[in-house]
Amino acid sequence: MVKKSTSHLGCFDNTSRKPISNSCPLVMTDHSQKLFETLVRHNEVALVVYLRTMVRDPGLVDDLFQETLITAWNRFDQYDQTRPLGPWLRGIAMNLARNAARKRKRDCQIYGEAMQVEVEAAIERLDDQLGFEKSDALNDCLTQLTERSRELLRRRYEENLNASMIAECMRTSAAAVRKQLQRIRASLAECVAKKMAGSAG
Amino acid sequence: MKNAKSNSNRTISQMELWIDGDEVDVCGDGKTLELGESASTAEQLVMNGVLLGHLEKPALRERRIQATLAAFERQRVSSNKATAPSPHRDSLTPHKSTNGKRRARQSIAVLTLTAAVMVVFFAWGVLSPQSAEASLRRVIAATRIPVTRVYQARIYRQFLGREYEKQATLYIRSDDLFVAEFSETTNRPRGWIGFDGNQRWLVGQDFRWSSEDESELWVEDIVDRMTSRSMHFNALLNEIPGSFELRLLPSESIEIGDETLACQPIEATPRDPQNRLEKRILIWPHPETGVVMEMHLFLKSDRPLGVRRIEFQYQREQTVPEGFFTPNHHQM
Numbered sequence: 001m002v003k004k005s006t007s008h009l010g011c012f013d014n015t016s017r018k019p020i021s022n023s024c025p026l027v028m029t030d031h032s033q034k035l036f037e038t039l040v041r042h043n044e045v046a047l048v049v050y051l052r053t054m055v056r057d058p059g060l061v062d063d064l065f066q067e068t069l070i071t072a073w074n075r076f077d078q079y080d081q082t083r084p085l086g087p088w089l090r091g092i093a094m095n096l097a098r099n100a101a102r103k104r105k106r107d108c109q110i111y112g113e114a115m116q117v118e119v120e121a122a123i124e125r126l127d128d129q130l131g132f133e134k135s136d137a138l139n140d141c142l143t144q145l146t147e148r149s150r151e152l153l154r155r156r157y158e159e160n161l162n163a164s165m166i167a168e169c170m171r172t173s174a175a176a177v178r179k180q181l182q183r184i185r186a187s188l189a190e191c192v193a194k195k196m197a198g199s200a201g
Numbered sequence: 202m203k204n205a206k207s208n209s210n211r212t213i214s215q216m217e218l219w220i221d222g223d224e225v226d227v228c229g230d231g232k233t234l235e236l237g238e239s240a241s242t243a244e245q246l247v248m249n250g251v252l253l254g255h256l257e258k259p260a261l262r263e264r265r266i267q268a269t270l271a272a273f274e275r276q277r278v279s280s281n282k283a284t285a286p287s288p289h290r291d292s293l294t295p296h297k298s299t300n301g302k303r304r305a306r307q308s309i310a311v312l313t314l315t316a317a318v319m320v321v322f323f324a325w326g327v328l329s330p331q332s333a334e335a336s337l338r339r340v341i342a343a344t345r346i347p348v349t350r351v352y353q354a355r356i357y358r359q360f361l362g363r364e365y366e367k368q369a370t371l372y373i374r375s376d377d378l379f380v381a382e383f384s385e386t387t388n389r390p391r392g393w394i395g396f397d398g399n400q401r402w403l404v405g406q407d408f409r410w411s412s413e414d415e416s417e418l419w420v421e422d423i424v425d426r427m428t429s430r431s432m433h434f435n436a437l438l439n440e441i442p443g444s445f446e447l448r449l450l451p452s453e454s455i456e457i458g459d460e461t462l463a464c465q466p467i468e469a470t471p472r473d474p475q476n477r478l479e480k481r482i483l484i485w486p487h488p489e490t491g492v493v494m495e496m497h498l499f500l501k502s503d504r505p506l507g508v509r510r511i512e513f514q515y516q517r518e519q520t521v522p523e524g525f526f527t528p529n530h531h532q533m
Contacts, residue, residue, distance in 0.1 A: 036273050040266055045254055048265070052250035053243075059335035066269040070276060118243035138255055157256040160342045165490075168346055185248040186241065 040069055043089055046123065050090050053119050054097045064100060068093040087120065125193075141191035149184050156181060333447035333467050337438075339491030340467070340484060344435040349374040349521045350492070354381065356428055357510040359502075364509075369432070371513065376435040378526040381428075393531040394429050401429055402528040409528055430478065431498050431511050437479075438493075444477065445469035455485050457494050457515055464488055464495075477501075 047068060051061045071092050072079075079088055094116065142150065155166045163174040163181070170177070254262075352371040357364050373379040380395040393404040402411040431437065441447070452465045464485040471477035478500055485495040496513045524530045 032277065033270070033274060037266075037270055040269050044262065044266060049247060049250035049254055052253050053246040057332075057335050058338065059332050062265050062268065065265060066272050069269055070273055073273070119246060122243040122247040138251070153252065153256070157252050159345055160338060161345070165342070165346050168348065182245060185245050185252070188252075189244045189248045 036069075036073055039073065043069070043086070046086060047089055047093060050119070050123055051093055051097065054094070055100070060100060064093060064096050067096050071096065086123075090120065090123070137192045137195040138188070140195060141188050144191065145184065145187075149180070152177065152180055153184060333449040334442070336449060336465065336467050336486060336491075337441060337447060337469075337484075340486045340493060341438055341442075343486075343491035343493070344376055344438055347375055348518050349378075349525075351516040351519050352493075352513040353516055354432065355512045355514075356508055357512075358507060359509050370516075371432055372519070372521060372525070373433075373435055374521075374526070376439055379433050379435070380526055380531070381432040382531075393528075394432065395526055395528065395531075396429070396433055397526045397528070404528050404531045411528055428508055428511060431500065431508075434493075434496060434498075434513065437482075437498075438484075441469050441482070444473065445471055445482070450483075453485075455495055462488065462494060 044065075048061060048065055051064050051068075055061050055064060068089060072089055075092075079085070142153070145153070152166065152170075155161045155169065156163075161169070163177040166177045167174040349372050352373065354369040354371045356367045356369065358367070359365070367383065369381045369383045371379060371381045377398045378396065380393055383392045383394075385391045392406070395402050400411045403409070446469070448468050450466045450468055452463050454461050454463050456462075464487065467484045467486065469479075469482040469484070471479060474480065479498055480501055481499040483497040484493055486492065487494050492515065493513070494515045498511045498513075500508055500510065502509055522530070
C-alpha cells in the first residue's frame with residue numbers, strides 16, 4: 001500500500017484527498033493567514049514541479065506560484081470538494097501560465113491538451129511514488145549514479161548551467177550533454193518507480 | 202511510419218533544447234506548442250522539475266513561500282480596508298445638497314488613484330525585482346564557468362574637481378582567480394595585482410609582495426588603492442544577492458568590439474550603504490549567455506585621488522598558461 005501524503009489544508013483527509021467536511025472555514029477569518037500558509041506549504045513542491053514543466057525562468061515560476069495560490073484561495077467556492085485539490089490547482093496554474101506566455105512570448109513552453117494529460121499522469125505517478133516530500137527513493141537513486149552523472153546533475157541543477165556551459169567545462173559537445181542528461185533523468189524515473197514498487201510490494 | 206519517426210525525433214530534440222538549452226524561444230507568437238503525446242517526454246519534463254526542486258537550496262524555497270504569504274497578507278489588508286464601514290455619518294447617509302459635489306470629488310480621487318496605481322503597476326512590470334534576480338542568477342552562473350575572460354578596466358579618480366583616468370587589463374576566472382595588469386603611466390611603472398586562490402599579491406618595479414608575507418600594511422594599502430577588491434568582481438557579484446537591492450533598467454544597445462548588443466542592465470544598490478564600499482553597481486549581461494559585457498562600479502571614497510568609478514568592458518575569452526594567476530608568473 002503506497003502511502004499518500006497529499007494533505008492540503010487542515011480539513012483534508014491525508015489518504016483519500018477528500019475534505020473531511022464540506023463546511024471547512026475557508027473564509028477570511030483571523031485564522032485565514034494560517035490556513036493559507038498550510039495551503040502554500042502542502043502544495044509548494046508539487047505545484048513548483050508542475051510550473052517548471054512549462055516555465056524556464058525561475059522568477060516567473062515564483063510569480064506564477066504566488067498568483068496560482070492566491071487565485072485558488074479567492075475562488076475556493078468554485079472548487080468541487082469531492083475531487084482532489086492538486087489537479088484543480090494545476091488547472092489554475094496552466095491558465096495563468098498561458099496568459100503569461102501570451103504577454104511575454106518567451107521563457108515558456110505551453111503544450112497542448114494531449115501533452116497536458118501526459119504531464120498530469122506523470123505528476124500523479126510521481127506524487128504517488130514520492131509524495132514529493134518523501135524523497136528517500138530519489139536520494140537512493142541519485143547515489144547509484146556514476147560520478148560523472150552526478151557531476152552533470154550538479155552543474156545543471158545546483159549551479160544552474162545550461163548544456164553549452166556544461167559542455168565547455170567538461171570538454172564535450174552541448175548535444176552530448178543534453179543526451180546524457182536525458183538518459184540520466186530517464187534512468188532516475190525508472191529507478192524511483194522500481195524502488196517504490198519494491199517497497200509497496 | 203518514417204514520417205512519424207522523424208516527427209518524434211524533432212519533438213524530443215525540441216524538448217531537450219527546452220530543458221537544457223539556452224537560446225530557444227519555443228513560445229513563438231504565444232501559440233500553443235504541441236510537444237507530442239509521448240509519455241517519455243512528459244516523464245523528462247516532470248523529472249527535470251523534480252530535480253530542480255530536489256537540488257534547490259532550502260533558503261530559496263522558503264523565500265518563495267514567504268513572498269507568497271506576504272502577497273496574501275497585502276491582499277487581506279487591502280480587502281479588509283475596502284469593506285470596512287466608514288465611521289463618518291455622512292458616508293452612510295449622504296446629505297442631499299453635498300452629494301453631487303462629493304461624488305465629483307470622489308470621481309476625481311478615484312481617477313487619480315487609478316492612474317497612480319496604473320503607473321505603479323507599469324513600473325513594477327518593467328522594473329520587476331524578480332526578473333532582476335533571475336537575470337543576476339544567470340550572470341553568477343556564467344562566472345562559474347572555468348574560462349579566463351579578459352576585460353578592459355578604466356579606473357577614474359577625482360581630485361580638486363578634475364577626473365583622472367587609469368587603465369588596466371583584467372584577467373578573471375571563476376570567483377577566486379584574477380590578475381590585473383596596470384599599464385605604465387608618466388607617474389607609475391607597469392604593475393600587477395592578483396589573487397591566486399590563496400593569497401593577494403602585488404608585483405611592481407623590483408618589488409614583490411603577497412598577503413602571506415610578513416604584514417606590511419603600507420603595501421596592503423597600495424593594493425587596496427589599486428582597487429584589488431573591485432577587480433575581483435566575480436566574487437563581488439556573488440555578494441550581491443545577499444546585500445543589494447536589484448532592479449532591471451530598460452534595455453539599451455552597447456557596443457562590444459564590432460558587435461552591437463541589446464542588453465537589459467541590472468542596477469544594484471546596497472541595502473546598508475554604511476557598510477558597503479560600492480554606492481551603486483550597473484551590470485550589462487549578455488542577453489543569451491549572462492556573461493558580464495559591461496559593468497560600472499560607483500564607489501565611496503573620502504581620500505584625495507580616491508577611486509570614484511571603475512568601468513569594465515568585456516574583450517574576449519583567452520587561454521592562459523599554467524600558473525598565470527600566481528605572482529611568480531609576472532615580472533617587469
